[in-house]
Amino acid sequence: MLLELRDTSKRYGDMVVIPKLSLSVEDGEFIGVIGPNGAGKSTMFGLISGSTACDSGSVFLDGKDITSFDAAERCKAGIGRTFQIPQPFEGMTAFENALVAATFGNGRHGHAAQAAAVDAIEGCGLEAVADKLAGTLTLLQRKRLELARALATRPRLLLLDEVAGGLTDDEMQQLLQLIVTIHQGGVTILWIEHLVHALVSAADRLVVLASGAVICDGDPKTVMADQMVRDTYLGSDIEEELDHAAH
Numbered sequence: 001m002l003l004e005l006r007d008t009s010k011r012y013g014d015m016v017v018i019p020k021l022s023l024s025v026e027d028g029e030f031i032g033v034i035g036p037n038g039a040g041k042s043t044m045f046g047l048i049s050g051s052t053a054c055d056s057g058s059v060f061l062d063g064k065d066i067t068s069f070d071a072a073e074r075c076k077a078g079i080g081r082t083f084q085i086p087q088p089f090e091g092m093t094a095f096e097n098a099l100v101a102a103t104f105g106n107g108r109h110g111h112a113a114q115a116a117a118v119d120a121i122e123g124c125g126l127e128a129v130a131d132k133l134a135g136t137l138t139l140l141q142r143k144r145l146e147l148a149r150a151l152a153t154r155p156r157l158l159l160l161d162e163v164a165g166g167l168t169d170d171e172m173q174q175l176l177q178l179i180v181t182i183h184q185g186g187v188t189i190l191w192i193e194h195l196v197h198a199l200v201s202a203a204d205r206l207v208v209l210a211s212g213a214v215i216c217d218g219d220p221k222t223v224m225a226d227q228m229v230r231d232t233y234l235g236s237d238i239e240e241e242l243d244h245a246a247h
């Protein structure tokens, strides 16, 4: 098993966002994560990546207890992530952004950092704009750069937090293809996305969170047809997406 959350919990003041969450991820899986707004999806990513400390419970990577590791240590251990709002250094080039990630995210220096940055830029199809300032890139290029920055840390597990937001259908397909290619390259993927049909086309497992708990977990088609999942989304925009994805 690559990742295991064991009875993890998180509260903010009086609000319990994650009461007691357990999740196992096998090496090589491609898992989509869905759930209503406020379900605790990003918080769960925080617990995995170390940007949020759990109040109780444990996190294991490759059987090793990493609960006490901070975000930098978890990145070095092989957990990479993207953020809902891309946060590149706008005044640096795309390549420099990848190099910073390789250097400070994973503690690589010199040739090793350069090689990781080159691989990430090429792997994400950014060669033509590698020397452009990040602040001048198009939205799709910024999304690609967000992936490149994560890949430059050479993750084994990649957490994608709504990386496709704001893209047109055509751009979404291009990004989806890139993520599938990254997965085929051996990276385990956990991907939060409200665009359920995109997730279903790529993921081999779908996890549904509601009120900080896993309410359904399994192959995407079965999960989409699950009555509790449908009830959770009743009346929301996603209900239509479920119909679309289930057929």
Ligand SMILES: Nc1ncnc2c1ncn2[C@@H]1O[C@H](COP(=O)(O)OP(=O)(O)OP(=O)(O)O)[C@@H](O)[C@H]1O
Pocket (backbone or CB within 6 Å): 012, 017, 035, 036, 037, 038, 039, 040, 041, 042, 043, 044
């Ligand atoms: N740092 C924080 N301080 C206080 N409350 C927070 C904090 N981070 C998240 N929350 C709250 O915790 C709950 C879960 O938030 P979270 O972002 O994990 O949900 P989500 O499932 O990712 O939602 P969305 O789909 O809207 O991004 C929300 O009610 C949110 O307001």
